[in-house]
Amino acid sequence: MIELYWKNATSQVIGPDHGITPGELSGLGDRMAAAQRAVDGQVRQGKLGYTTLPARRDYRDGVAALVAKLRPWCGDLVVLGIGGSALGNIALQTALNPITYNLQSDASRGGPRLFVLDNVDPTLLKDTLSLLSRRLNKTVFNVISKSGETAETASQFMIIRELLRDRLGNEFSKHIVATTDAEKGTLNKIARQDGYEMLIVPGDVGGRFSVLSQVGLFSAAMCGIDIDALLAGAAAMADRCTAADWTSNPACMLAAVQFLAYTTKGKPMHVMMPYSNRLYLLADWYRQLWAESLGKAVHRNGQPAFVGPTPIKALGTTDQHSQVQLYREGPNDKLVIFVEVEKHPEEVRIPEVFAEAPGLAYLAKQKMSKLLNAEKIATEYALAKSQRPSVTIRWPAITPENVGAFIYLYEYTTSLMGELLDIDAYDQPAVELGKQATFALMGRQGFEEVAKEMRPFIKPDKKYLL
Amino acid sequence: MIELYWKNATSQVIGPDHGITPGELSGLGDRMAAAQRAVDGQVRQGKLGYTTLPARRDYRDGVAALVAKLRPWCGDLVVLGIGGSALGNIALQTALNPITYNLQSDASRGGPRLFVLDNVDPTLLKDTLSLLSRRLNKTVFNVISKSGETAETASQFMIIRELLRDRLGNEFSKHIVATTDAEKGTLNKIARQDGYEMLIVPGDVGGRFSVLSQVGLFSAAMCGIDIDALLAGAAAMADRCTAADWTSNPACMLAAVQFLAYTTKGKPMHVMMPYSNRLYLLADWYRQLWAESLGKAVHRNGQPAFVGPTPIKALGTTDQHSQVQLYREGPNDKLVIFVEVEKHPEEVRIPEVFAEAPGLAYLAKQKMSKLLNAEKIATEYALAKSQRPSVTIRWPAITPENVGAFIYLYEYTTSLMGELLDIDAYDQPAVELGKQATFALMGRQGFEEVAKEMRPFIKPDKKYLL
Numbered sequence: 001m002i003e004l005y006w007k008n009a010t011s012q013v014i015g016p017d018h019g020i021t022p023g024e025l026s027g028l029g030d031r032m033a034a035a036q037r038a039v040d041g042q043v044r045q046g047k048l049g050y051t052t053l054p055a056r057r058d059y060r061d062g063v064a065a066l067v068a069k070l071r072p073w074c075g076d077l078v079v080l081g082i083g084g085s086a087l088g089n090i091a092l093q094t095a096l097n098p099i100t101y102n103l104q105s106d107a108s109r110g111g112p113r114l115f116v117l118d119n120v121d122p123t124l125l126k127d128t129l130s131l132l133s134r135r136l137n138k139t140v141f142n143v144i145s146k147s148g149e150t151a152e153t154a155s156q157f158m159i160i161r162e163l164l165r166d167r168l169g170n171e172f173s174k175h176i177v178a179t180t181d182a183e184k185g186t187l188n189k190i191a192r193q194d195g196y197e198m199l200i201v202p203g204d205v206g207g208r209f210s211v212l213s214q215v216g217l218f219s220a221a222m223c224g225i226d227i228d229a230l231l232a233g234a235a236a237m238a239d240r241c242t243a244a245d246w247t248s249n250p251a252c253m254l255a256a257v258q259f260l261a262y263t264t265k266g267k268p269m270h271v272m273m274p275y276s277n278r279l280y281l282l283a284d285w286y287r288q289l290w291a292e293s294l295g296k297a298v299h300r301n302g303q304p305a306f307v308g309p310t311p312i313k314a315l316g317t318t319d320q321h322s323q324v325q326l327y328r329e330g331p332n333d334k335l336v337i338f339v340e341v342e343k344h345p346e347e348v349r350i351p352e353v354f355a356e357a358p359g360l361a362y363l364a365k366q367k368m369s370k371l372l373n374a375e376k377i378a379t380e381y382a383l384a385k386s387q388r389p390s391v392t393i394r395w396p397a398i399t400p401e402n403v404g405a406f407i408y409l410y411e412y413t414t415s416l417m418g419e420l421l422d423i424d425a426y427d428q429p430a431v432e433l434g435k436q437a438t439f440a441l442m443g444r445q446g447f448e449e450v451a452k453e454m455r456p457f458i459k460p461d462k463k464y465l466l
Numbered sequence: 467m468i469e470l471y472w473k474n475a476t477s478q479v480i481g482p483d484h485g486i487t488p489g490e491l492s493g494l495g496d497r498m499a500a501a502q503r504a505v506d507g508q509v510r511q512g513k514l515g516y517t518t519l520p521a522r523r524d525y526r527d528g529v530a531a532l533v534a535k536l537r538p539w540c541g542d543l544v545v546l547g548i549g550g551s552a553l554g555n556i557a558l559q560t561a562l563n564p565i566t567y568n569l570q571s572d573a574s575r576g577g578p579r580l581f582v583l584d585n586v587d588p589t590l591l592k593d594t595l596s597l598l599s600r601r602l603n604k605t606v607f608n609v610i611s612k613s614g615e616t617a618e619t620a621s622q623f624m625i626i627r628e629l630l631r632d633r634l635g636n637e638f639s640k641h642i643v644a645t646t647d648a649e650k651g652t653l654n655k656i657a658r659q660d661g662y663e664m665l666i667v668p669g670d671v672g673g674r675f676s677v678l679s680q681v682g683l684f685s686a687a688m689c690g691i692d693i694d695a696l697l698a699g700a701a702a703m704a705d706r707c708t709a710a711d712w713t714s715n716p717a718c719m720l721a722a723v724q725f726l727a728y729t730t731k732g733k734p735m736h737v738m739m740p741y742s743n744r745l746y747l748l749a750d751w752y753r754q755l756w757a758e759s760l761g762k763a764v765h766r767n768g769q770p771a772f773v774g775p776t777p778i779k780a781l782g783t784t785d786q787h788s789q790v791q792l793y794r795e796g797p798n799d800k801l802v803i804f805v806e807v808e809k810h811p812e813e814v815r816i817p818e819v820f821a822e823a824p825g826l827a828y829l830a831k832q833k834m835s836k837l838l839n840a841e842k843i844a845t846e847y848a849l850a851k852s853q854r855p856s857v858t859i860r861w862p863a864i865t866p867e868n869v870g871a872f873i874y875l876y877e878y879t880t881s882l883m884g885e886l887l888d889i890d891a892y893d894q895p896a897v898e899l900g901k902q903a904t905f906a907l908m909g910r911q912g913f914e915e916v917a918k919e920m921r922p923f924i925k926p927d928k929k930y931l932l
Contacts, residue, residue, distance in 0.1 A: 003931050003932060004931070004932055005926050005930055005931050006930050007926070007927050007929070007930035008923075010930070013922075082783070082784060082787045083784075083787025083788055084787070086784075087788065098589075098593045098596075099589065099590055099593040099594070100593045100594060100596070100597045102569060103568060103569065103597055104597065118784050118787075119743055119781065119782075119783055119784045119838075120783055120834055120837050120838045120841070121741075121742055121743045121744075121810070121834075121838055122810050122812050122813050122814045122833070122834040122835050122838065123564075123565065123742070123743065123744055123810050123811045123812040124565055124743045125812075125814050125834065126812035126813070126814055127564045127565040127566045127812065128565070128566060130564075130566070131566045131569055131570065147825075148823075148825075148826075149823075149825040149826065151829065151837060151841075152783055152787075152837075152841075154825075154826050154829060155816045155829050155832075155834060155837055158816050158817055158819050158820065158826065158829060158830075159814055159815075159816055159817060159834070161819060162817040162819055186820075186823045186825050186826065189823070190820060190823070207787075247932075248932050249932075250932055253932060268734075268797060268799060269735070269776060275587075276587055276589070277585055277587045277589065277590045278587075278589055284788075287788055287789065288787070288788035288789070291788060291789045291791060291792035291796075292788065292789075292791040292792065294792070294796075295791050295792025295793070295794075295795050295796035296791075296795050296796070297794075297795035297796075306795065306796060306797050306798065307796065307797065308792045308795070308796030308797065310735060310778070310792065310796065310799075310800075312776070312778055315585065316585075317548070317585055317586055317618055318548060318549075318552075318584050318585045320897065320900055321548045321549025321550070321584075321618075321673075321754070321897070322549055322553065322750075322753055322754035322757060322758065323753065323754070323757045323758075324896065324897060324900060325757060325758040325761050325762075325894045325895075325896045325897055326757035326758065326760070326761025326774045326776065327761070328761075328763075328896035328899075329761050329762050329763035329772065329774070329895070329896040330757075330760075330761035330762070330763075330772060330773065330774030330776065331734060331772050331773065331774065332772065333734060333776075334776075344587070344588050344589050345589045346588050346589040346591075346592035346593065347588050347592070348588045348591050348592055348625055349625075350621045350624050350625055351624055351625065351628040353624050353627060353628055354624065354652075354656060357614075357615075357652045357655070357656070359613075359614075359615040359620075359652050360614075360615065360620050360624065360652065361910075362905065362908050362909055362910035362911070363617065363620060363621050363624060363908065364624075366621075366908060367588070368586055368587075368588040368591065368621060368625070369588050370908070371586050371617060371618075371621055371904070371908060372585075372586045372587055372588065374904050374907035374908055375586070375617075375618075375900070375904050377903070377907060377920070377923055377924060378900045378901075378902075378903030378904040378906075378907060378920075379900050379903075380923060381899075381900075381903050381920050381923045382896070382899040382900040382903055384923070385899060386896070394926075394931075428791045429791075429795070430790065430791045430794035430795040430848070430852070431786065431787070431790060431791055433794075433847075433848040433851060434786055434790060434841070434844045434845050434847075434848040435844075436844075437843070437844030437845075437847050437848055438837070438840050438841050438844040439828065440844075441840035441843060441844060442828050442829065442832060442836070442837060442840055443828055444827075444828035445828070454843070454844075454847050456479075457474075457843055457846060457847045457850070458843060460471050460473070460860075461473050463473075464471055464472050464473035464476070465469055465470070465471050465473075465860075466469060466470055466713075466714050466715075466716055466719060
């Protein structure tokens, strides 16, 4: 079971300037109770669609049926999606399959290679398509977009549909799975016309909360990940997150620590630092969840807010040799969220060699996982000695259950944080202007006024160019 | 030629609260002149070894000779290194070779596959070794460590040397290249005893400034990267960085903007955001350079400092769907450093399809690179509309020359920043305690006192575990 350890964020360990005091914690009680009530109420009113996902057998069964049909012949799976239609897919794959998965032979892998093309970099697309060129007859493209009008995903999709038609003729539509709105929208329409297999982006779940819907489950199941275990882990965590006593509720305590660190301890940066390469990209999923949900200019009553902790990703031990100098000696402005794995998927033992080198003798005969986990404790200790707060999310092992639990834990914590910060955690109004500006630059009709206003930004002013 | 564009960090565009005013800039003049003099002086006195690297023919020739010897038979190259012995290698490889490089067939790649194992995660090591198991006779391991006692690199090396001896017998030493101190240290000694090929970690260049030494050049040249062009680009930038008029010197202006943003405009977070997947991991190299060099607790006179902007990496367009909501509506506490490429290595044109979908018509017949670069300008514009400062580092194309120039630009800028902040940019004292704590936990002799002090950190206190 995933556990939260928060002692090293307390005043007892790092003093009251930077550590949370018992008084601050108990002082949060009423507010936390209100947040719990509010979120519980939203769940009961059916407003938080993501909380229903662990129990959605229909979504799960739809994925399983499609996987049974496609997996026997699929050698490569390419996800076309961005943001919430990509980060969860990447996180599941990297957490639960070998680091070298795509490099293994077709025979030794459990499923197709997976490519998630979450950018419109032409080099990314061209390089990937060159690689797949001779295997297109075994390739499935999963285009994920609620509306079908996300510029990045739509442009990739337009290119790939044309390529498939050109190369595979009438068979092309068998190579596309559209994950989109169940009833309406551009992609829904195209998918029906062309006759693609279809999966659903739930109407009541925002993109960044959608990983446990068909958005994330399909690519995971195609690559052999046990999605039942994933959902079971999320369901088990959902139970823990509804515990009434907030001091024994992991979502409440995590929200409490991150909220108090942010609001009263001057810690605007919340660094997630897994000590595991496999879990590193879960931190990218967390970055979106945290940044888009909590980075808001207004409170729910319309008053200015401009709040939001900045989520940062780091990797242990790697970033000990990159970031920890700053984390210990720079401004005391960070909360570090360690992610620690007790039993790693693989183990290697260090042999007894170089007996004549005194600086290496201590490594002989030790497990490499012991070194990795020792370095985590060492960093935690070193941070504490500099009065820098940290919490640890402890995983007994990297399993689909624990990945599901971790995801649900952070989603629910985000809902609570939205209440504590008194902002709307489910919109993203600031993204709109960039979209309009892109339309303007691409010459879309109706955006001529924006284009005019953007003129000073298009050509660099030579006075400031060197 | 790489150019710096800084208009969108000025008060003219985003107002005086968050933008740099002409007065603030001219007010920095004396201090910048002093910083330039100080760094120039250090260069002339031979104190900044990294500035000599672009002209070190001996280092370059040593690499070229070794590459000529190994490349004909090497199918896989594995770098064992961490921090400055890994991040530069990764950045060069990802910037200058195809994104799918390791996935291509041996025949279509220009050189060996490259694996940089910059962590002691046993799963990373085991997965990689499983993949290489049948190809060890074609594999070269490049172990990079100045002393040979870096725990992460040493433990990997111990495992791999044993494996190679076991599998290849007396031939094993031909499969190891040691990049280490030229004269002394544990790895130097082992390399001589075992008879490895050797390359040099220069004694006068810190790890995070070492990418243009044999540390970074060997893996790059093995993978077909033109290291002469890389060094030439760095040399050309070195010339530009010594321009006396600081307002036309890119390193000075970059330092000025980042320094003023940090000290007077309340921007503790400096986000590097390339609009190119190939250049994304240059941001990891920047993260180490910036964090370890500038995150310091004391000024050079010993007075408390606790300074250092936090470097953050982001990727355009991808992070528009993850971070930009926060960047625009959260606290105005970031400076964004865009990295923009004018001509991308590959191009794809969007076809004219879905004429019946009005929301997609504007994409038809457009180049994908146009969309990518339009989104960059759109984001820059959207940030400016919210009074958020940004600068852009413009690359005409992704070439070895421009990678070399970018690296040198940031190294020199870091030296200037060290002067402006009045800290020692070349040490990393805060890393020491973590190392000692690791020794203590691993049972190394002489660290019993630290082990005792760490006791409360080893076993979780159940009271804070849930």
